[in-house]
Amino acid sequence: MRATVMYSAGDVRSENVPDPQVIEPTDAVIRVGRASVCGSDLWPYQKMEHNDTGRVMGHEAIGVVEDIGADVRTIKRGDFVIMPFAFSDGTCAFCHEGLQTSCIHGGIFGTTEVAGAQAEAVRIPLADGTLFPLRTRVDDALMPSLLTLSDVMGTGHHAAIIARVTPGKSVAVVGDGAVGLCGVIAAKRLGAEQIIILGRHADRIALAKDFGATDVVSERGDAAVERVRELTGGYGVHSVLECVGLEQAMDTAISIARPGGAVGRVGVPQEQTIPGSGPAFYNNVTVGGGPAPVRAYIEKLLPDVVEGKIEPGRVFDRTVGLDGVPDGYRAMNDRQAIKVMITP
Numbered sequence: 001m002r003a004t005v006m007y008s009a010g011d012v013r014s015e016n017v018p019d020p021q022v023i024e025p026t027d028a029v030i031r032v033g034r035a036s037v038c039g040s041d042l043w044p045y046q047k048m049e050h051n052d053t054g055r056v057m058g059h060e061a062i063g064v065v066e067d068i069g070a071d072v073r074t075i076k077r078g079d080f081v082i083m084p085f086a087f088s089d090g091t092c093a094f095c096h097e098g099l100q101t102s103c104i105h106g107g108i109f110g111t112t113e114v115a116g117a118q119a120e121a122v123r124i125p126l127a128d129g130t131l132f133p134l135r136t137r138v139d140d141a142l143m144p145s146l147l148t149l150s151d152v153m154g155t156g157h158h159a160a161i162i163a164r165v166t167p168g169k170s171v172a173v174v175g176d177g178a179v180g181l182c183g184v185i186a187a188k189r190l191g192a193e194q195i196i197i198l199g200r201h202a203d204r205i206a207l208a209k210d211f212g213a214t215d216v217v218s219e220r221g222d223a224a225v226e227r228v229r230e231l232t233g234g235y236g237v238h239s240v241l242e243c244v245g246l247e248q249a250m251d252t253a254i255s256i257a258r259p260g261g262a263v264g265r266v267g268v269p270q271e272q273t274i275p276g277s278g279p280a281f282y283n284n285v286t287v288g289g290g291p292a293p294v295r296a297y298i299e300k301l302l303p304d305v306v307e308g309k310i311e312p313g314r315v316f317d318r319t320v321g322l323d324g325v326p327d328g329y330r331a332m333n334d335r336q337a338i339k340v341m342i343t344p
């Protein structure tokens with residue numbers, strides 16, 4: 001089959017690889033209907049050390065179950081499923097607590113160990129716990145939004161939950177990538193009154209406004225902090241969604257939280273330390289977050305997607321076939337595309 005293989009920074013190829021097969025009796029294999037390139041795929045695209053065998057990329061997909069192992073109980077051949085970016089058994093202590101990204105048997109798709117979904121098909125470990133089947137027929141037009149439930153929409157929602165967004169709150173979203181845009185949707189959905197987007201790309205800002213952003217701050221660093229304070233009566237916001245992962249973004253996020261506020265971080269951190277320890281301490285700012293348990297959030301977000309109340313699929317502004325994926329990486333990396341959808 002065709003798949004997307006990354007060998008080193010900037011070297012991503014569409015290649016023939018062996019077809020995935022059921023290996024463990026708890027596995028399934030899905031035929032990928034749609035997949036996508038994640039902002040977090042751009043970190044290896046920029047930094048990955050050379051690897052001779054390469055890495056089949058991709059952790060966001062929807063598709064149809066083609067094969068199942070002998071011990072798979074709830075997932076059936078022919079099921080249309082959402083594949084969360086992490087696989088999980090659905091039975092351990094953390095899965096029961098709704099934190100499937102800490103599953104003791106879990107892991108993430110698209111690593112050197114577990115092949116990813118930017119491919120014609122993908123092997124799913126722990127299929128019963130991992131996959132979310134949709135057994136009612138859904139309109140084709142909803143596919144892009146359903147695809148976002150495998151990562152970005154659930155991740156934006158997680159940032160909002162950790163940042164304690166509730167009705168009437170003031171919220172700032174740091175980052176105007178697909179996750180930040182989904183963070184705007186999540187904040188609006190949870191009843192935020194003021195939603196400030198920090199970003200500077202015209203197309204993304206326009207979409208953020210459509211999704212419910214009330215204010216735009218395009219400054220950076222101290223100027224951004226000052227501007228957010230101006231917009232919030234001098235106090236800063238109750239909730240900050242940090243959707244970038246770079247030191248400056250985190251520094252800004254902590255600096256624009258008002259005393260007693262919270263920062264939900266979902267940008268994959270590119271440094272080992274968290275900046276802003278001083279202001280976070282003296283202002284009693286709670287800082288939390290991590291990989292979103294999107295498996296737990298699908299159930300909550302799905303009805304709003306199906307009813308058209310939220311349209312996170314609008315973050316996709318380019319669609320490619322598998323042969324076009326390398327160019328899709330380039331376009332996202334060059335900020336020519338917000339997010340790329342793949343139709344294998």
Ligand SMILES: [Zn+2]
Binds near residue numbers: 093095
């Ligand atoms: Zn588990």
